Amino acid sequence: MVEFGKKLKERQIQEWQRYYINYKLMKKKVKQYAQQIETGALDRHRVLKDFSRMLDKQIEKIVLFLLEQQGILAERLAQLGEQHNSCKQQxxxxxxxxxxxxxxxxxxxxxxxxxxxxxxxxxxxxxxKKFDKRLGYRFTDYYVKTRANHPYSQLQQVFKHVGIGAVVGAISRNMGELQVCQGSYPSIYDQPALAPQDPIFDLIKAAADRLTHSTNFLHFLAQHALIMQEELPTPDEEQIDDKKYHFMSLLLNLANTFxxxxxTYIIVPTADDYSVSLGAAATVCGFVIGAMAIAQVFSSVYFSAWSNKSxxxxxxxSSIVLFIGNILYALAYDFNSIWVLLIGRLFCGFGSARAVNRRYISDCVPLKIRMQASAGFVSASALGMACGPALAGLLQTDFKIYKFTFNQDTLPGWVMAVAWLLYLIWLWISFKEPSHEEVLAVPQSVTELTQDDAIEKGLSQPLLLSANGTQDDDDDDSLECDGSDEAVEESRGPVTSITSAYRLLTPPVKVQLLIYFMLKFAMEILLSESSVVTTYxxxxxxxxxxxxxxxxxxxVLPVNILVGSYVSNMFEERLILLVSEIMVCxxxxxxxxxxxTYTVPQYVCSGLIMFVSAEVLEGVNLSLLSRVMPSRLSRGTYNGGLLSTEAGTLARVVADAAITLVGYLGESKLLNLTLLPSLLICITSIIATCCTYNSLF
Known part of the structure; x- marks a missing residue:
């Protein structure tokens, strides 16, 4: 993986060098502050005041240059506008x-x-982030709260750039008018089915969206895929060769996901009946459903590591293990053994290849369609979640062939075994293994770029400037000498263990993972105990x-369309996050x-509020998580996607275990006693969100 400092040095505009934030100088100041506080030479108040003044000056320098450049662009557009009017007449x-x-x-x-x-x-x-981590202060919270919300905020100019949006609109509209004689030419805000668009506008829109975090349905849905991207993709990552992309292989990955x-969900409506028929309590369905999640905690790791090679x-x-697991699940009825049932579900969990599915999209799908592929991954998951219970509702029959029983309890296993066998045959015939040397290696140079690719590659200035405003060639070495975890983060490759990954997590990241744990826990409680609760x-x-x-x-999909297309563009994501948590609560x-008396409307309405709010929460949570996640966790086996998956899977395991354990106290107490931990975790996550609110930007 290309080091962060080197990436920045590749993206430079030399004539604007002195207007960039002097990152290196401020990093050295943070180190000095840490040393001076240790020796007692400075107190906390002096440090906060001094560093705030330094940041204010840096931001003012950036903003004044930004306004100057906007004025130059506006003047050029005004001059072109006069020529434009005469051209239209002639x-x-x-x-x-x-x-x-x-x-x-x-x-x-x-x-x-x-x-x-x-x-x-x-x-x-x-x-x-470095200041908070190195000095142990919540400086970010103070600085963002006082600067971003001020009526004369310069900080908002950097993160919102309203003036630039007006320039984009002017260019787009005028070029659209000039193209009338050659057919319809869309502006940047239109999304027609036909009419090609100048590639420069695709680049502008992508860059503007990264700054404003404006979203559309596909982008919002793609966030659910947990495919972590680095802050600054290298030019090689921005243009995976189309020859390495194989549509049928991508389709097979999505089919595996579906x-x-x-x-996972085809057994939920019948798991309690199946457990009772085998002599166990109805609430053992928690372990039956959760056994798959227990195994997935481990399978996510070894599948993620395996995908480094194939x-x-x-x-x-995965297909073979899932085939065996479903056969065992179906045969448990004739063996009259709850243990065979549990082993079958464990096998299904050990066959979870979702880490491979995500990794394939991240590594082998070209950037221009990666968002669509990620959205397809999430859509396949949502469709599978809906189809599973629906299919179980159709399998209402009871007959025997030879000694094998086919009823509503065993048919989910038989049907899925056949499905995985057919998928295995399709996979063997159609899947094309990409070359990992080409896909995963980082080439030393890129010799051939199109004009627009060259623009995107070389347009940015390094942050790592020396105190006098010049580029510092030794910055990567200085990173090593910094001594902080952040310095290590910036200068080394992917982490090699979950422990190392955990040490990189900052408070905002930990809060986002807690929120993800909470929403998965609440959803699993709702879904897994639904059969027992509604029967009782x-x-x-x-x-x-x-x-x-x-x-x-x-x-799932309608809610994401609404939030991704409208709500997330009307309100800040961190506000949507907080409101969604409150709605889950x-x-x-x-x-x-x-x-x-407990009524059907109460159960259905409360369940719908909880589920829909959790779905909204998942989208904005993962969007924010992708921005606060350390860059070292964007690649490798132990990446941010794996950590998020493990947090969600662990939540499901704990929730299913709670259903089974509480079930021994009686079905009458199941509902309240399983909802109580959900409520406590939800309240904790709301408090944690409020504490880190100003860090989520």
């Missing part, structure tokens, strides 16, 4: 073409300015439970059975 095709090129030149300069702002925004985030989610072999192994209170049949769970699963509170 319909001079030659002049129209010249004007288009002139507007494109302005667009290229605007893209340079966007990259300038992006580099400085990253530098500000990193130096604030089948696995169907496999994609085809782990997928083959409402005497629902298996088909009714299946319909309820399928309806919950079908809300309200859903949990409404689910409790207290004194009055």
């Amino acid at each position: 319909l001079d095709i030659a002049k129209i073409c010249e004007l288009k090129e002139a507007y494109r030149a302005v667009a290229q300069d605007l893209l340079k300015l966007l990259f300038f702002v992006e580099m400085n925004a990253i530098g500000l985030r990193k130096i604030l 089948l696995y989610m169907v496999n 994609y085809f072999r782990p997928l083959i192994f 209170y409402f005497n629902w049949s298996t088909s009714t439970v299946a319909i309820f769970l399928a309806c919950l699963g079908l809300t 309200i859903g949990i509170l409404l689910s409790f059975h207290i004194i009055i």
Whole structure:
């Protein structure tokens, strides 16, 4: 992996060198502060005041230059506008073409300015994080709260750049008008099905979105995939060769994702009946459902490591193990053994290849369609979650062939075994193993770039400047000498163990992982105990439970369309995060059975509020998590996606274990006693979010 400092040095605009944030100087100041505080030479108040003044000056320098450049661009656009009006009246095709090129030149300069702002925004985030980590203060919380919310905030200019958006709109609109004679030419804000768009606008829109975090449905949905990206992708990562991309292999990865989610949830409506038929308590369904998650805690790690060398072999192994696991699950009825049932589910968990599915998208799908592939991964998961219970509701029959029983309890196992066998055959015939030497290695240089690729590669200035404003060639070495964890983070490759990964986690990251744990815990409690609770209170049949769970699963995509397309563009993600947590808390509170008769509307409405709020929360949580996650956790076996997956899987394990253990106290106490830890964890996450609120930017 290319070191952070080297990446920044590759992305430089030499003539703007002195206007960048002097990251190196401030990093050295942080180190000096730490030493002076240890010796008692400075107190906390003096340090905060001194560093705040330094940051204010750095931000003011950036903002004044930004405003100056916006003015230059605006003046150029005004001059082009006069020529534009005369060209429209005369319909001079030659002049129209010249004007288009002139507007494109302005667009290229605007893209340079966007990259300038992006580099400085990253530098500000990193130096604030370094200060908090090295000195143990909550300086970020204080600084962002006092500067970002002030009516004359310069900090907002760096992170919101409203003026730049106006320049983008002017260029887009005028180029659209110039293209009328050649057919419809869309502005940057339109999304027509036809009519090609100038590639420069794709680059501008991507850069602007990275700064404002504006989203659309696909982008919001893709966040759920837990595919962590580095802050500054290298040019090689930005353009994976299309020849390495194989559509059928991607489709097979998505099919694996879909089948696995169907496999996970197809047993939920019948797990309690199956447990009772084998002589166990109905609440043992918690262990039956959770056994898959227990095994997935371990399988995520070895599949992630295996995907460093191959994609085809782990997928083959996954299919075979899942085939065996489902056969054992189905045969448990005729063996009359709850242990065979549990072993079958453990096998299914050991076959979880979701880490491989994510890694394939991250490594082998070109950047231009990676967002769509990630959204496809999430959609396949959501569809599988809805199809699993729905399919279970259709398998209402009872017959025997030879000595094998086929009923609502065993058919999920038989159906999934057949599905994995067919998938295994399809995989063996159609999957194309990419060359890992080409996909995973970092080439030393890129010799051939298109004009727009060259623009994107070389437009940014390094943050690592010396005190006099010049580039420091020894900065990577100085990083090693810094002595802080952050310095190590910036200068080395991927971590090699979960322990090392955990040490890199900052308080905001830990809070985001806690939120992810909480929402997965609450959702698992709701889904896994639904069959037992509804049978006890409402005497629902298996088909009714299946319909309820399928309806919950079908809300995933509509909710993400609403939030991704509208809500996330109207409000800050951290505000949506906090409100969603509160709504999950309200859903949990409404689910409790207290004194009055428990009714179907109360259960359905509270469950819907909890589930939908958790879905909204998952999207914004993972979006924020991707921004606060250390860059070293964007690649390798122990990446941020794996940590998030482990947090969510552990939550499911704990929730399913709680259902089984509480079940021994009686089904009448199951609902309240399992909701109580959900409520406590939710309240804790809300408090933690409030404490780190100003760090989530």
